[in-house]
Amino acid sequence: MAANVSIIGRTTRIRGRVTGDVDLEVQGFVEGEIAMGGDVTIDTQGMVSAAVRGRRVVVRGAVKGDLHGEEAVVLEDGARVVGDVRSPRIAIASGALVRGFLETGESLGAPAKASRAQQPAARPVAAPVRVAPAPARAAAPPLPAAKPVEKVAQAVLPAGSNNNVSAAPAPRRPPPPVVPALKRAKGQIAKKKER
């Protein structure tokens, strides 16, 4: 007879711990702790001063506290979150505001370590360090290929480059420009090769 989704109504205030292996929707105020085995939704008028754990945590309201989604954390337009966010998947809409540390997945690993791996002394700024010759620096793919397949960005090596050393096992293909309006630049390239 009770609804499957429990609802903390708009005028309801809870000070304490809310736990359970079911879904929860918060339209009111909760101070303390929320740890659910199901999905947790903080509605637009919901206000939570608590750490929030759930399978999928969806926030449309205000949260002061860390968010942990076993599966995903979604911050929608209007969400305001001060706290850390950890989940295999995180999605943040442009209208959501966040202040805190975020981390997707278990461990991201360094996304662009390839060049550094080849030149351990390199600092990205100022020092005119000579870049290693082409074959050495292209050996390692810029993205760790050990991660689960669905999470690896498709293009591992920039295709068409003349420093192709096909040491990487991942498939190569030309990375299409992401922005559809991109056109080939002719004579507009502003870059300088290392001396």
Place this chain on the structure above:
Amino acid sequence: MAQARTSSPSVDAEPARIGSGARVRGRIHGEGDLVVEGQVEGDLAIRGELTVAEGASVTSGAIEARSVTIAGALEGDVAATGTVRLVAGSRVRGNLRGSSVAIDDGARFSGRLDCEFDLPPELGGTSPRGEVRGRTAARR
């Protein structure tokens, strides 16, 4: 020190581009937009839009732009006066600041987000519920 400078674009000028086969080390600064399809190691200070394309990688200490869209790999701190957006497939490590920050499902990210806003007073902030100060965080 290697430096690169983008020129001021005219209305129909195409963005400056670092092609997929290119590697740049050094600081890049300029007035217009920049599309990175290759590999960049160094600070970026762009007045316009910065796009890090899929397959590209940027390793930097500091990245400044009006707006930033990342589809590739980026390591470094990003400060935008406008929007920072991580699309699915991007891999970003660093701190992001902008008037708005969007992270698509499927993006991989590790770092801080620092938007400027106040929580409602019930949660210790100063702004009334529903009011949001989305002030730009990056200053030049």
Place this chain on the structure above:
Amino acid sequence: MASTVIGAGITVDGEITTDEDVVVAGTVRGKLTAKEGVTIEHGATVEADVAGASLTVAGSLTGNVTASERVDLQSGARVIGNVKAARVTIADGAQFKGNVDMDI
């Protein structure tokens, strides 16, 4: 009217206050203060002092109850505590142990 539902499977350890109806099918330990009706369903466990306009109990309640209007203990209810309300009904099959005060 909107109501708060503490569903089966939910446990609240702490204080609940609300201006709306409350339905408890799960577990509440602490304190429950409502301005409107409180329903404690069969299978629910409440270990708390409960206050509301009206209280309907079909589950387990341990604590003191204050209702400005009425308290109804239904069959299957198990209540241990003092009840203070303008009207009290205790159905056949309800178990109750405590004082009843109808002098509000």
